[in-house]
Amino acid sequence: MRRKALLLAALCAGVISPSAARAQQGPTGGTALSRFEPSPAGDAFFSVPSASASGHLVPRAVALFDYADRPLRLIRPEGEVALVSAQGFLRVDASLALLDRVLVSVDFPVAVLQRGDEPDIPGVTLAPPSGPALGDLRLGLRGRLFGEDRSPFQAALGGYLSVPTAPADSYTGEGAVRGHLHAAFGGTIASRIVYSASGGIVLRASEQPHAIAFGAGAAVLLWDERIQIGPELHGTFALSDVRIQAGPETAVTSASRTNAEVLLGAKIRPFKGLVFGVAGGPGLQDAIGTPTFRLLGMVGWAPPASPAKPSKSAGGDRDDDGFRDDIDACPDVKGELAGDPNKDGCPPDDRDGDRVVDLDDACPTEPGPPSPDGTKNGCPLDADDDGVADALDACPKVRGEKSPQSRKNGCPPDRDDDGVADVVDACPDKPGIQTSDPKQRGCPDDPDGDGVKWPNDACPNERGVADARPERNGCPRFVEQKGDELVVPFEIRFHPYGKRKSEAVEPVTDKMLAEIRDEIARHPEIELIEIQGHTDDSGHPRFNQHLSEERAQAVRKWLIDAGVPAEKLTTRGFGHEAPVGDNRIFDGRELNRRVVFKILKRR
CATH class of the missing domain: 3.30.1330.60 (OmpA-like domain)
Structure with a gap:
């Protein structure tokens, strides 16, 4: 018989009364027995996170059933006891892609199936689980650092934060937060093979040890990428011995620090978005939480990373220019007959008719004269180099900015619309007059409204009265x-x-x-x-x-x-x-x- 099991070790010597042995309960402090971390909704594999984050405000969601056979077994001279003979989780996983670079996700597990055998071992107060129980809620964040969608290579950094929502002293949670930081790599090769690999560290606030996490997967894409089949490997390596406290003086210790499982999975998309999947495979090491085999089933709405590019077909006309794709030299750009098979269906060589061929034309859709400057060749004249052609520039000799108003197009900004550019306007938010005095230029001729106008007002910003003395004209009489x-x-x-x-x-x-x-x-x-x-x-x-x-x-x-x-x-x-x-x-x-x-x- 395969010894994928656990060893029972008494950590402290002592006599345990029969009554104490019968007062059975779950593991002290709780234990997240399942070592399976599902990848976020929309990822290519079941257990290996991808490096992609495709789309903006694109939601994806899946429901996944995860069944593990005999994940916790005790080995005694008298024989094996399956303390947890079966554990099945129903997981609801959702993700949201942002800015084609970031993915946020949430995973909520509920143990809907749990059963096991009574250990009947002196000193062991552990009881087999029974009935449904919540698992630990998991929040995820991932950012793509390198590579475009569907490119051969992508890289991303991500992490999970598990919140203790499971009941205390259960087999579904640890009663404390834990984090999983990882790097992910992957890509798509020739639209036929998809692969992912990840590695990181799991940090725990509980008494369970920290661990190194790893995973890798590859799959072949069939039937216009609607079917995906391939293997994947995932697991963890604990940095110290994994123990479950089974009583005041007794603990269950794993025979191995390594959890590893292999899955062979398949996904099918009957049409865009809807996805079904199944996977299964054995556990490889003798460690707590490693089942003899695991089965997965899922259904969800998870649009693919990006639609597959249309292929040429003898009867199609993608650009709708009257040329079949198989004879169109430019099947994705509307064109015309050129009399040359290498150019038929392509746009003309000089679309704007300015006698500067498109190959050399810096503005191929706007007519302009030839220029020795390659950045301006074939572009409309723009004497002030403000990006507004002289024919449309209301101020062709003064650098300005584009404006929907033709009388301001190409002119410097003038917020108060008084004909004095803001850069030299002493009162840019009040309509005024053009003067030679820079302190008064663009300002009202009577800003204080006292009837004495500039430049005769000696106190232009203080309401006053007319006075025969120039130095007091327009100034307050008394104050x-x-x-x-x-x-x-x-x-x-x-x-x-x-x-x-x-x-x-x-x-x-x-x-x-x-x-x-x-x-x-x-x-x-x-x-x-x-x-x-x-x-x-x-x-x-x-x-x-x-x-x-x-x-x-x-x-x-x-x-x-x-x-x-x-x-x-x-x-x-x-x-x-x-x-x-x-x-x-x-x-x-x-x-x-x-x-x-x-x-x-x-x-």
Whole structure:
């Protein structure tokens, strides 16, 4: 009898009571007994991953039944015990190809068939499995690095991540994540032979050892690639002894570290997409999880990597040009009669009729003059070399860009459509005028809308008024922004005592405060202004302090009533503590009686 089996070894000496022996359970921590890793849906082989990732947003899916005979056997002097005599998985596998380079996949196994024999061995608490059980969910990712689809050689890198979805202490999962990184190579030779080979490493977070994985397969393609038949080999080599904990002091140890299986498989595609397959073969080594033989059956929707190229036929006309494929010198390109069997059915030698033969014509479908520059020979003239022929170029002497609008085609970009190219437009998003001043070129002639137009506006970006003085023409009459201060040139006047606070400011200063309001509105980046009140040193200091605060608050009240947000204004009175003039003379005291607008915060 073939000794494809396992040896039972007691790791620690001790006496196990009969009651303990009868308290049977699954393997401690769980064991993913099956060493069969199906390749993603759409791959050529059952167990060997391909290097291809054909198509973009192309889904593929298969349902696969995997039956393993006696994958876990215990050898005793009294004879062999098949602890797991049969294990059958139903697997649902799906994949999605992206960008003709990347393949993502998922495999979900369910053990629908499990049975075995009671070991009846003292100290062994393992029980044979029974009933359905989930396996570990597997996620996959693969990227093709080299070679085109259906080429003789392709290379890819990929990996699987198995998530512990199987029940604890079962024969369908390890209770911990495991990863499988691999490189895959393969290709198609002469549309008749397909092959794949892979190698990698399996890394485990459980107590099971890491392993080296390998696989190879080759198959012949028949009946216009609808039938595929060929062998494949897959397996793993554990980097240390494989053990199943069978009890507190007992473990099952494999007689071999190598799992290896051979399959002979066949797939048939009755029509594009639908695929049926069967495979079977023996296990080759004495290792845990290696069955005496394995049988596979599958059905799925898996379009081939790419359609086979049509072959010439005596009665066909693929390009629909009136020439049968067997006499068409260019069967895939529509052509015409040339009077030469070597050219019949091919396009004419000079399709655009510019007297530059297509062989030398850099633009064979656009007429153009001959040129000593091979890259421009037979191409339309393009003086500015912007890719727009002069006949269609609205700016033939200025390098530009293509545009669906004929008046802009071949011209430099001009977003605001004012005739000034963006590259020299000082205001590229506002229609303006053409000027010699680079700072104003392409800008509106009256950007601040005050009625004083450029170049006569001395303050083109601040709304002002007309003034006979050129240096002040178009500038604000009263208000200027100097650093962090809004400067007013005249004293803000107040009514004598007895007026309400809302009426405290004299009308003579209304226009000045209105300009303060407008300046704040023109500059939304100003977030906080402190209105500071100051007096001369006439009177008692406490009276001066109170007076300066009242006047600052009166100005704030005026501005709020005029529309300035209250949160932008704060007040502070300084009394006579911050003079700017000499309080001993009249002019100095007049300078000290003032209101200052200090900008405290900007965005």
